[in-house]
Amino acid sequence: MVLLQVMYTDLDFIAAFNIEPEVLQQFLFEVYRRYNNIPFHNFKHCFCVTQMMYGLIWLTDLKSKMDSIDLLIMLTSAVCHDLDHTGYNNAYQINARTELALRYNDISPLENHHCAVAFEILEKTESNIFRNVSMDQYKRIREGIIKCILATDMTRHNEILNKFKSILPAFDFNNRDHRDVLMMILIKVSDISNEARPMEVAEPWLDCLLQEFYNQSDVEKLEGLPVTPFMDRDKVTKPSSQTGFIRFVLLPLFIELANLFPCLEHHIIDPVRKALDYYTEMEKALEREKQNRAQSENAAKSKETTVGPQSPADSHTDAGHEASQPDAQSTAGQCLS
């Protein structure tokens, strides 16, 4: 929480918007309290996304290009963007007809909720970091935060990315609509930027994400709901989850942002390309292992049909051999390390 406080201070928000230190502390404490103890969408994820946003603001020298109110909107949106996430995505909310889906008529139920919780916190005077801004400024901040948090709904990914691509050739920092789209892109990039971090940080985050995914698909199976395919433990592995995501979601998004800010190439694109190579190799190793296993099983079967059934002792040895195999994923990981 202290580091988040430092980010507000470093970006000069304390002075520019007359934010009292104890109000900022109370705000951040309320935020901390309203993140749940779940594998991925927890307070640490909020911290990482905010830290990435803070880093992007400095790396791109946004302070010289945009009003500080826009920067305040972006940093605060990052802090609040997954408040009270339950660990079950929008598809689940809608299919299970949860309270959130009912309240928001199936329209981005989670993101609407994260935003509503943020403004619940800001409604309390003691945690309202915007309590000293003018009515007009508050209106702009509220509009901006709503826009940014709602933009993190991944079902809107192509819509937002295409809008950004269409304005990029004539991007103008003085154009309000252009800035709004850029703000949405920046929070999206920050939100899904784990793979831009060093591998030893990024990989454990993927484990946490898959834990949350697998938990959801298990519950979907138990409740007889449609099973979200990219969350199904019977279909998804660590590398299969990442290669597609990096190729089709991360790189196309990051490359467009780097078209506007070439200085980002080295910071966010290079590590993501490296991660793609890493998971592609892991996927190949897994595939080889699967093929080897299938071949040994076939060989064993044909031996059985030509020689006849094995003695119990033989089959025990086989079972023992099978059980002593390390699991596919860790072997693939070892091959690469």
Ligand SMILES: Nc1nc2c(ncn2[C@@H]2O[C@H](COP(=O)(O)O)[C@@H](O)[C@H]2O)c(=O)[nH]1
């Ligand atoms: N397969 C992967 N999916 C990812 C990764 N990082 C993020 N995501 C997906 O995007 C959303 C992001 O939105 P959030 O606001 O919910 O955090 C997340 O839920 C995942 O579905 C990744 O590295 N691999």
Ligand SMILES: [Zn+2]
């Ligand atoms: Zn998030």
